[in-house]
Amino acid sequence: MEWSDLPLSRSAIDRAGVRRTEPGLLDRLVDDPQARVVLVRRGLVATVPGPVADQVMLAVLPPAKVVPVVGPAAEWLLLGVADDGTAYLGLHVPEPEAHADLEGIPDEEPFAVVAPHLRWSPLREIGTDLSPQDVGLATTAVALAAWHASHPRCPRCGSATVVEESGWVRRCTQDGSLHYPRTDPAVIMAVTDVDDRLLLGHAATWSPGRFSTLAGYVEPGEPLEQAVRREVREEVGVLVGDVEYVSSQPWPFPASLMLGFRGRALTTEVTVDGVEVTQARWFTRRELDDAVRAAEVVLPSRTSIARALIEDWFGGPLTGPVEGPGWSEGR
Structure with a gap:
């Protein structure tokens, strides 16, 4: 693609x-x-x-x-x-x-x-x-x-702020400090193992059958590659070695930038954290195709970078049910 x-x-x-x-x-x-x-x-x-x-x-x-x-x-x-x-x-x-x-x-x-x-x-x-x-x-x-x-008020003193620079800055009316729109970087990753199986997870807040690639926010002072490894290990207990950047997409819900990666797993045993992720499993291409066609797995919408990462690994479009209006994912 x-x-x-x-x-x-x-x-x-x-x-x-x-x-x-x-x-x-x-x-x-x-x-x-x-x-x-x-x-x-x-x-x-x-x-x-x-x-x-x-x-x-x-x-x-x-x-x-x-x-x-x-x-x-x-x-x-x-x-x-x-x-x-x-x-x-x-x-x-x-x-x-x-x-x-x-x-x-x-x-x-x-x-x-x-x-x-x-x-x-x-x-x-x-x-x-x-x-x-x-x-x-x-x-x-x-x-x-x-x-x-x-951001109607100044995070420093709590005073009201006013819009300046054509809507791209807010200035505090009390101390004059300037405040700029923020973007929160988040990594999202297609993790595969030595057999080229894809790792997908199910978040605790999702309805049954919804699966997507793993993702998470970058922490202060953290390189993107380390964020990929940390998130995968924290959420599903899998260790990741090589990490390759793929592409990015704005995701204004409300202010994320999704940074897409491929990662190669060093281990395959899955242990979900039970808090953010309640299920995770490895899929071959045949297994994922069959599960999507049978409506056992619901994939993210085609607007998301998650869907692009999945179909890039699969080698083409997957046909089946996708997320609906109630989808709460940030990917």
């Missing part, structure tokens, strides 16, 4: 980093009829039906349609600029109760009037449908909105 084709890594938008400090930039773009806005609410992005049945596209609205709903105090985010010069803004949509005083807009859905075809979609489900430009816009909008929602 082409690792550059990972669903959420296909970004084709200029993030316009050099423009973020332009004085008054966001005010000008909000007044620009050519600009477009991407909406995020509770980690979901606004979408509209696509030209093909059961397909969706990212909803991009002119600012003039958005301002009456969110008001003049909205915190706008510069997501990037397209090749044709169109500037794209992100906006975290407040909860409906914040708009109860707006005439003609139902309390249950503030955008029901201005955008009646709007729906809210999780990136896990629609990532493979979106164009490269829309993927870049959506992943950035979701990650930035989550960071802003969770």
Whole structure:
């Protein structure tokens, strides 16, 4: 497979980093009829039906349609600029109760009037449908909105923070300290043994039959290769030797970067930790194919790097049930 084709890594938008400090930039773009806005609410992005049945596209609205709903105090985010010069803004949509005083807009859905075809979609489900430009816009909008929602106050003194640099910095109003969006690196690994069997695990929080590659967050001061070895040993008791980097993919749920690896196991005895992982087993290609076709094993969605790692080892697509909307995995 082409690792550059990972669903959420296909970004084709200029993030316009050099423009973020332009004085008054966001005010000008909000007044620009050519600009477009991407909406995020509770980690979901606004979408509209696509030209093909059961397909969706990212909803991009002119600012003039958005301002009456969110008001003049909205915190706008510069997501990037397209090749044709169109500037794209992100906006975290407040909860409906914040708009109860707006005439003609139902309390249950503030955008029901201005955008009646709007729906809210999780990136896990629609990532493979979106164009490269829309993927870049959506992943950035979701990650930035989550960071802003969770950092209204300064971690140093607790004072309020305000948005600066086009949504890419928050400044403390008391001590002047600057705070930047964070990204949490996590390793995810396709571990194989000497017989080229693949190791998959079942997390304690998943429904029966769901299996995926092992994964975990990188600890402070830890090299990525050591993180791979540590996570596998902690979760399933298997020792890993050689580790090879494969590819990465943003995973804004809320702020992860998944770093994909292959690892070669030195041992094969499995002892799950019983806390994070409750089952783990080795699969041959025939065993995994049969289990997926029989719906005994449910694999992660095609949006995830986990699915790409599994099918890269398998040598092609696997056909069978995949994760649904209730999937709680961070991979």
